[in-house]
Amino acid sequence: MQIEQSERDGVVVLSTxxxxxxxxxxxxxxxxxxxxxxxxxxxxxxxSEVDFIDSSGxxxxxxxxxxxxxxxxxxxxxAAGEQVVTVLKLTNLDRILTPFDTVEDAIHEx
Amino acid sequence: MSGDSYVLHGFAVPEGxxxxxDLLEQVGSEHPEVDSSDLMLFETxxxxxxxxxxxxxxxxxxxxxxxxxxxxxxxxxAVLSDSGExxxxxxxxxxxxxxxxxxxxxxxxxxxxxxxDYTRAGDANHWHLVRRRAASS
Numbered sequence: 001m002q003i004e005q006s007e008r009d010g011v012v013v014l015s016t017x018x019x020x021x022x023x024x025x026x027x028x029x030x031x032x033x034x035x036x037x038x039x040x041x042x043x044x045x046x047x048s049e050v051d052f053i054d055s056s057g058x059x060x061x062x063x064x065x066x067x068x069x070x071x072x073x074x075x076x077x078x079a080a081g082e083q084v085v086t087v088l089k090l091t092n093l094d095r096i097l098t099p100f101d102t103v104e105d106a107i108h109e110x
Numbered sequence: 111m112s113g114d115s116y117v118l119h120g121f122a123v124p125e126g127x128x129x130x131x132d133l134l135e136q137v138g139s140e141h142p143e144v145d146s147s148d149l150m151l152f153e154t155x156x157x158x159x160x161x162x163x164x165x166x167x168x169x170x171x172x173x174x175x176x177x178x179x180x181x182x183x184x185x186x187x188a189v190l191s192d193s194g195e196x197x198x199x200x201x202x203x204x205x206x207x208x209x210x211x212x213x214x215x216x217x218x219x220x221x222x223x224x225x226x227d228y229t230r231a232g233d234a235n236h237w238h239l240v241r242r243r244a245a246s247s
Contacts, residue, residue: 019131022161023124052131054157055214063211083150090221096208 003031011107012040017049020057020084028057032064032075041073044106047099048079053087061097078106113182114141122163122173122192130160130177141181145244152186152241155222158215159190159237167194183243185224190237196230 001024004015012035016028028045035043045061047053065075080088080099088094100106118133120126134153138144160177167173173194180187201220206213220226225240 019128021131021157022127022164052153052157054154054161055212055218056161058214059211062209066209066211082147083154086147086151087154087218091205091214091218093208 003028009107011042011044013044013046013103015046020050020053022056025056025060029060029063033067036067036071041068041071043068043075044103045077046079046103047077047084050084051081053084058091058093076100076106078103113180116179118177120175122167122175123171124164127157127160127164130156137181144181148241148243151222155219155239156188158219162215163192167192185240185242188239192235194235197228197235201228
């Protein structure tokens with residue numbers, strides 16, 4: 001999994017790709033923690049290139065959400081594919097990790 | 111109409127989980143008639159069970175597994191057998207609190223599968239997983 005980082009309108013966008021699973025989840029969580037520690041607590045995780053997420057990936061997103069909120073910010077997800085959306089619903093996490101259609105929507109509606 | 115079978119042997123380690131993903135992708139490409147949502151959900155459940163074996167299987171890193179998958183006219187059916195010590199947990203976990211960072215694997219698999227059974231037999235653990243196909247022929 002690749003993690004690309006950019007910044008738009010004061011929001012850090014982390015773009016991930018491939019399988020967001022037990023292999024890659026710790027790296028994503030570490031990157032979120034580092035981003036928040038560096039002073040950026042408003043984060044959008046772009047999932048447009050993620051074709052699979054498992055419960056480890058969900059755990060990393062929830063952990064990141066908590067880290068961002070504790071720092072006064074938030075974590076949003078954008079452009080989730082069918083598998084990710086389905087898994088969020090089945091785990092009831094769509095209520096706290098509401099997927100935005102696009103990264104732009106996630107940023108503009110902040 | 112008979113089914114088509116796939117078998118994979120390996121170690122219950124994260125790289126082994128990647129091999130399972132690859133096998134399920136192969137199933138999808140060789141069986142375009144299988145509803146993509148069914149296969150996607152079945153893969154999700156299989157991977158959660160496999161993750162569980164990787165995380166809880168003892169001795170750590172030395173557990174070997176055998177995965178078999180049958181694409182049948184009415185259902186997708188798999189058995190994941192591993193050489194580890196008996197699984198210590200309960201398979202009847204409920205979905206944890208929204209802010210929990212772990213514990214969703216088995217509840218997620220149970221939400222997807224029509225049948226999920228765990229048995230300990232012959233010094234091995236056996237997970238039997240079934241999802242009935244949406245448009246069975």
